[in-house]
Amino acid sequence: MTLQSRTPRTPAGPSRRKVVQGLLGASAAALATPALAACGSGAAADPKTVTFGSNGADATPKKAYAALTDAFHKADKLTVKTNTVDHDTFQKSISTYLQGTPDDVFTWFAGYRMQYFAKKGLAAPVDDVWEKIGGDFSDAAKQLSKGEDGKYYFVPLYNYPWAVFYRKSVFKKYGYGIPANWSQFTALAKQMKKDGLSPIASGYGGGDSWSILGAFDYLNLRANGYDFHMSLMRGQVSWTDKRAARTIDLWRELAPYYQSGAAGRSWQDAAQSLLDKKSGMAVIGLFLGQQVTDESLRSDIDFFPFPEIDSAYGQDTVEAPTDGFMLSRKPKNADGAAKFLEFLGSAKAENLYMGVDPSNVAVNSGADTSSYNALQKKSAELIAGAKHITQFADRDSDPGFISTVIEPGFAEWLNHPDDGSALLKKIESQRSHFFTA
Incomplete structure (x- = not known):
């Protein structure tokens, strides 16, 4: 069972509805x-x-x-x-x-x-x-x-929600538990790597750099809260703010657990690696199971909310493009x-x-x-319980800013993750071109 290719994105943003169907x-x-x-x-x-x-x-x-x-x-x-x-x-x-x-x-x-x-x-x-x-x-x-x-x-x-998807049979085989917080999440990723799995499926090659935005959004939301995240998305605060730097630090901590060769892989191939039990987790939307017609396979797919990082914000926000x-x-x-x-x-x-x-x-x-x-029911419960709902970076911000500055900047940084200071300075230098006071 393989995933079909995704419709190429346009400057106005990705058409994930064609995918989620x-x-x-x-x-x-x-x-x-x-x-x-x-x-x-x-x-x-x-x-x-x-x-x-x-x-x-x-x-x-x-x-x-x-x-x-x-x-x-x-x-x-x-x-x-x-x-x-x-x-x-x-x-x-x-x-x-x-x-x-x-x-x-x-x-x-x-x-x-x-x-x-x-x-x-x-x-x-x-x-x-x-x-x-x-x-x-x-x-x-x-x-x-x-x-x-x-x-x-x-x-x-x-x-439809974004979350951390996995296969129940893989978690059962290795005895993995569902992580509730950041330390448990990174510990699980570390164990998966020891067990020979790619901990986090990833593919952002070609026109698929949009797919990495989900992880950034959740890291920022969990570390800094909804209000800061939305202010950042709408150009109201500086990208060199120490809170944005904190998000990049967390992402760098997670980067070693990403599937290798992600820059040359499509999101569909990354998702397929999860379905094929080669990857342990994927930060992705409900459209993960595109073209899955085998009900036994569909019933083995599950997800959990992106883990808590700061207890002040918990898991109160869910990405659910509407x-x-x-x-x-x-x-x-x-x-x-x-x-x-x-x-x-x-x-x-x-x-x-x-x-x-x-x-x-x-x-x-x-x-x-x-x-x-089962996936629909759980998705509905996750969204209904959210204090805040975000749309996804390219819907919560200026689409030109996201597609020409954020996405290529993040993709390049993920190839060689560092402290992110140069990345954030470069993004900040472009902010005023897209947002006015």
């Missing part, structure tokens, strides 16, 4: 369209129609979104006209699209990516929608859905769009979506989880 349901090739443009641009508003801009062009999410729009039409007698564009084109064209005549409702990402367009005035607040759906979402989900002005701009649909919906700045059918968003934020909508595309975890606390497999 493989864990619990097969994905299909994207149905590319040349450009992102609104349905019926320039046409008069139709009070019985809501327009919807979707990045779900792969066969499975496209079918899942169709199930949602059909159900909404039956319930509210409003027709949803869907404008579907492949994921990467959608991301590349989003700014131009939103400044033109966008669809009433459109798919997008929670956190910084949402806040960026809200701050630019390219999206409308949806507080009225949240007055009706708010009781079904956790405080962390609410936090992810708010703009910098405290208003709601986002309605979440699904997410996708959902936003309202354009001047929707042609504002009332219809609000009704559509209210429906999209319902447990019914999430149940319908996952009935077609089970490769994710519902955000609405009222969603039916009875059909979840």
Whole structure:
């Protein structure tokens, strides 16, 4: 059983949704369209129609979104006209699209990516929608859905966690325990190395340097807490801050346990080494099991939260990239769009979506989880118990800063880890080019 190759990333950031679909349901090739443009641009508003801009062009999410729009039409007698564009084109064209005549409702990402367009005035607040759906979402989900002005701009649909994945049979064979803190984690890695395993699967060759960001995020979150991490991601504090240096120190401590030759390996090959029992652990997302169809193998995959480093922060933050919906700045059918968003934020909508595309975890606390497999159930529990939810570095920060400064800097440093002072100075020298006061 091997993992298929991942779609190349674009300057706008990686499209991990194409990857994650493989864990619990097969994905299909994207149905590319040349450009992102609104349905019926320039046409008069139709009070019985809501327009919807979707990045779900792969066969499975496209079918899942169709199930949602059909159900909404039956319930509210409003027709949803869907404008579907492949994921990467959608991301590349989003700014131009939103400044033109966008669809009433459109798919997008929670956190910084949402806040960026809200701050630019390219999206409308949806507080009225949240007055009706708010009781079904956790405080962390609410936090992810708010703009910098405290208003709601986002309605979440699904997410998936990052954690430390492993095979249960490997842990049983060697008698490994689940590490709860940093000293136990590094001790386990050391023992795995003695036992002839690569302790931590790693592959960041080619366009896969995004895959190393999960480890950095968790190290920084566990050592310095959510507030500092988000300030760092958003360019509000210096990268030469002693707290950032502390994170690099911890990473250097972990680096000897990374799988050798990672710079020349894809993330899929690294993940495969875990499935093949050549590596003991992997810091990765739920999409680890892409294209795994052998249920006995899937049932042998498990994970634990990234260990505690500082008891002041514990394990209170979970990386869980979250996708959902936003309202354009001047929707042609504002009332219809609000009704559509209210429906999209319902447990019914999430149940319908996952009935077609089970490769994710519902955000609405009222969603039916009875059909979840073990990994889904555990993922839902991990996310639900989080005090804070982060999205992942390239969604929580300026994507250009991450792709042109952070990723290549981290990848080069991991080849020859040192105290990181030169790395952090170089990153800091570029911060002002991407963030303004």
